[in-house]
Amino acid sequence: MRLDLEAKSFGPRQVLGTLTLSVTRGERLAILGPSGIGKSTLLRILAGLDRQYQGQLQGAERLAMVFQEAVLLPWRDAVANITLPTGCDATTARDWLSEVGLEGHETKFPRQLSVGQQRRLALARAFAAGPDILLMDEPFASLDAATAARMLALTDALLNRTGAGAVLVTHDPAEARTLGALALHLGGCPARFQKD
Numbered sequence: 001m002r003l004d005l006e007a008k009s010f011g012p013r014q015v016l017g018t019l020t021l022s023v024t025r026g027e028r029l030a031i032l033g034p035s036g037i038g039k040s041t042l043l044r045i046l047a048g049l050d051r052q053y054q055g056q057l058q059g060a061e062r063l064a065m066v067f068q069e070a071v072l073l074p075w076r077d078a079v080a081n082i083t084l085p086t087g088c089d090a091t092t093a094r095d096w097l098s099e100v101g102l103e104g105h106e107t108k109f110p111r112q113l114s115v116g117q118q119r120r121l122a123l124a125r126a127f128a129a130g131p132d133i134l135l136m137d138e139p140f141a142s143l144d145a146a147t148a149a150r151m152l153a154l155t156d157a158l159l160n161r162t163g164a165g166a167v168l169v170t171h172d173p174a175e176a177r178t179l180g181a182l183a184l185h186l187g188g189c190p191a192r193f194q195k196d
């Protein structure tokens with residue numbers, strides 16, 4: 001996919017300026033920058049969730065998104081949390097649960113899972129959708145350091161195994177390095193990609 005952005009504004013306030021971003025299967029990008037600079041706004045444009053901008057988005061790739069909060073269906077068990085949004089069958093869902101270390105938790109509801117387990121369920125759901133590109137908005141934030149490191153390693157392994165590309169929004173350059181992602185730094189007003 002490729003985004004040629006000219007401008008993104010909220011009302012009279014221009015948040016993002018001219019920038020170009022392209023990513024395909026097997027490639028990994030990280031969007032870095034301070035709080036409020038426009039990282040999530042940029043990711044929402046890439047995801048097709050925000051169409052109110054000047055510019056062009058190209059690409060027919062299959063996308064899946066992972067958010068900072070797991071955003072699960074509270075009244076459905078772990079398997080249904082994967083089958084309902086993705087349309088995959090229960091066997092595939094169980095396989096993905098096992099891939100993320102949630103074997104034995106198939107019939108649990110989100111509230112019966114720890115925060116780290118809920119995040120892994122959200123990751124399993126994202127990969128079960130068979131994405132070409134995984135869009136991730138701070139998926140490792142607000143986890144304790146050990147859990148975040150395990151999630152990062154798991155994400156790396158699953159991206160390797162599936163060949164999916166990734167765009168990671170993060171505050172943390174170390175996360176970008178661990179994933180081997182090309183780091184793009186947003187800065188300025190309106191924000192653009194800064195040269196290193």
Ligand SMILES: Nc1ncnc2c1ncn2[C@@H]1O[C@H](COP(=O)(O)OP(=O)(O)OP(=O)(O)O)[C@@H](O)[C@H]1O
Pocket residue numbers: 010015033034035036037038039040041042
């Ligand atoms: N729906 C909206 N309406 C008006 N302003 C918005 C809206 N969404 C975001 N903004 C503003 O756009 C700017 C960029 O927000 P964004 O959430 O993209 O930043 P961010 O870099 O992801 O920040 P953080 O790292 O804190 O999540 C902020 O100043 C924010 O207040």
